[in-house]
Structures are given as structure tokens and as C-alpha cells.
Amino acid sequence: MITLDEFIKGVADQFEDTDPSEIKADTCYHELEEWSSLVAMTLVAYVKIEFNQTLSGADIQKARTFEDLYKIICSK
Secondary structure (H helix, E strand, O other), rough: OHHHHHHHHHOHHHHHOOOOOOOOOEHHHHHHOOOOOHHHHHHHHHHHHHHHOOOHHHHHHHEEEEEHHHHHHOOO
């Protein structure tokens, strides 16, 4: 399993138009200007490839921050 910091770096790569410095563990990703259903799908694909885990729509809605998402992935 990768660390939270490694996860944040990987997630930041999924956001093309957002400055990576805005992507932190406590960032509320739903509030990012770039956040959209397309970015959500990209994030789901990233998690599937990197972690071999499937994030559901409910997981994405339940989590508020990137750290919340990381914890969900780690708990699967």
C-alpha cells in the first residue's frame, strides 16, 4: 500500500487544470473548480489501476477530502 503522500501526488496528476499545490490531504475535492463527473471517473480508474480497488459513487459522495478517500481505499 502506498502512503497518503504518494496517494495525494497520484491524485494531483489526475487533475489537469488544478495547481498541484491545491491538492492536499485535507482538500475538499467537491469544492475544486475542476471537479466534475469526468474527473470522478478518472479518479475511479486511477484507484482501480494503482490499488486494484473499486471506488463506488457512494464512496466518492461519502468522502469529503482526499484523505477520506485514501482511508476508504485502505479499508477495502
